[in-house]
Amino acid sequence: MTARPRPHLPMRPAWLCRNCAAPWPCGPAQLALVAEFYGHSIALAFYLAASMQEAIDDVYGLGLRPDLSAMHGRFLGWLSLARRPRRR
Numbered sequence: 379m380t381a382r383p384r385p386h387l388p389m390r391p392a393w394l395c396r397n398c399a400a401p402w403p404c405g406p407a408q409l410a411l412v413a414e415f416y417g418h419s420i421a422l423a424f425y426l427a428a429s430m431q432e433a434i435d436d437v438y439g440l441g442l443r444p445d446l447s448a449m450h451g452r453f454l455g456w457l458s459l460a461r462r463p464r465r466r
């Protein structure tokens with residue numbers, strides 16, 4: 379039996395991981411999302427785009443100016459790797 383690991387979920391409004399404090403989605407969160415949305419990469423893209431929009435809104439809510447290019451790379455930039463089929 380293994381202990382259930384603490385999930386890598388975002389803590390708003392900073393959007394840092396509750397577990398490892400890295401900018402969300404951190405590496406473990408990306409792996410969990412790919413597993414959760416396995417076979418549903420479009421749904422995953424929509425989920426991440428919605429999360430990115432919320433994160434951008436939160437940055438504005440804090441009175442800051444978000445780096446949109448960096449936000450896009452952070453939330454969606456890693457997706458092409460996840461979508462690549464794993465064939466051997």
Ligand SMILES: [Zn+2]
Nearest residue numbers: 386395398404
């Ligand atoms: Zn994490």
